[in-house]
Amino acid sequence: NAGVTQTPKFRILKIGQSMTLQCTQxxxxxxxxxxxxxxxxxxxxxxxxxxxxITDKGEVPNGYNVSRSTTEDFPLRLELAAPSQTSVYFCAxxxxxxxxxxxxxxxxxxxxx
Amino acid sequence: GENVxxxxxxxxxxEGDSAxxxxxxxxxxxxxxxxxxxxxxxxxxxxxxxxxxVGEKKDQRIAVTLNKTAKHFSLHITxxxxxxxxxxxxxxxxxxGNTGKLIFGQGTTLQVKP
Numbered sequence: 001n002a003g004v005t006q007t008p009k010f011r012i013l014k015i016g017q018s019m020t021l022q023c024t025q026x027x028x029x030x031x032x033x034x035x036x037x038x039x040x041x042x043x044x045x046x047x048x049x050x051x052x053x054i055t056d057k058g059e060v061p062n063g064y065n066v067s068r069s070t071t072e073d074f075p076l077r078l079e080l081a082a083p084s085q086t087s088v089y090f091c092a093x094x095x096x097x098x099x100x101x102x103x104x105x106x107x108x109x110x111x112x113x
Numbered sequence: 114g115e116n117v118x119x120x121x122x123x124x125x126x127x128e129g130d131s132a133x134x135x136x137x138x139x140x141x142x143x144x145x146x147x148x149x150x151x152x153x154x155x156x157x158x159x160x161x162x163x164x165x166x167v168g169e170k171k172d173q174r175i176a177v178t179l180n181k182t183a184k185h186f187s188l189h190i191t192x193x194x195x196x197x198x199x200x201x202x203x204x205x206x207x208x209x210g211n212t213g214k215l216i217f218g219q220g221t222t223l224q225v226k227p
Contacts, residue, residue: 031213042119042202042217043157050212058214090156100145100206100213104156 002026004105006091012111013081021076021108023091029103030096032074033058034066036087037107043090049074050096081112115140115207119218127226132190134221136203139184145206146186147215148177152199160201161188193225 007022025032030051035043045058049068063085065077074093078085091105116139126132138146147162163170163177163186170177174193179186186205190197200222204215 033214040220042117042219043215045214045216048212048214056212059216094213096213097211101147101159101162102213102215103159106156 004091004093004103006089006105006108008108009106010109012113013078015081015083015112017081018077018079019081019110021078021089021091021110023074023076023105024072025074025091025093025103025105026072027093027095027103028071029093030071031094032068033092033094033102034064034074034076035090035092036060036085037090038087046076046089078110083112086110086112115143115205115216117203117205117216117218119203119221121221122219123222123224125224125226126193128193128195130193132193132197132223132225134188134201134203134223135185136187136205136218137183137185138205138216140205140207140216141184142209143205143207146177146179147204148175148188149202149204150199151202151220157202190223193223195225195227198223198225 004025033048034046044060047066049055089108092102094102119136144165149157151157176189203218208214
């Protein structure tokens with residue numbers, strides 16, 4: 001099992017550009033999450049999904065979009081990148097139901113200049 | 114809204130001493146409280162968790178205690194070692210249903226001096 005994988009590892013974007021952060025899990029987990037972690041801070045939930053075709057907003061969804069067409073994949077889309085989106089982005093997954101343990105991917109470090 | 118406060122923000126101990134990190138949460142319906150360890154440049158790793166029907170849980174040198182009445186939970190690390198140096202995050206599950214959403218504390222940087 002590779003667990004949760006994310007691509008790319010690093011990316012530099014110019015203001016106004018768009019990109020998609022990829023996240024894949026091979027643990028047959030139903031629930032998936034996107035977090036951002038700003039320097040020296042905790043993690044903030046951006047979006048989450050409880051199954052294919054179902055997504056919902058977290059604490060900080062503005063400027064992002066997600067989709068969940070398969071159980072394995074949960075891409076995060078940034079439209080019109082802004083410097084405030086400079087952060088490390090982590091994807092996580094959990095089995096779901098009353099199994100709450102979340103397992104994280106290695107992260108994507110994004111810089112917007 | 115939901116909130117998790119974590120203290121202290123930094124903690125320095127001598128190797129072999131104990132370390133305690135405390136968190137308070139605001140949502141009285143929270144029923145799951147994990148702790149994550151994050152080494153520099155790495156992903157958060159789940160090290161221990163506790164559910165609201167349990168007051169204490171232990172795994173070798175680490176333990177977590179929960180006081181539901183006071184809405185406090187704490188991480189205890191005994192016999193600290195240099196490899197325990199990292200940032201530790203507490204979290205609490207929030208929201209209705211079984212969405213599993215977590216709200217995280219701000220983190221505690223633990224330094225264990227040899």
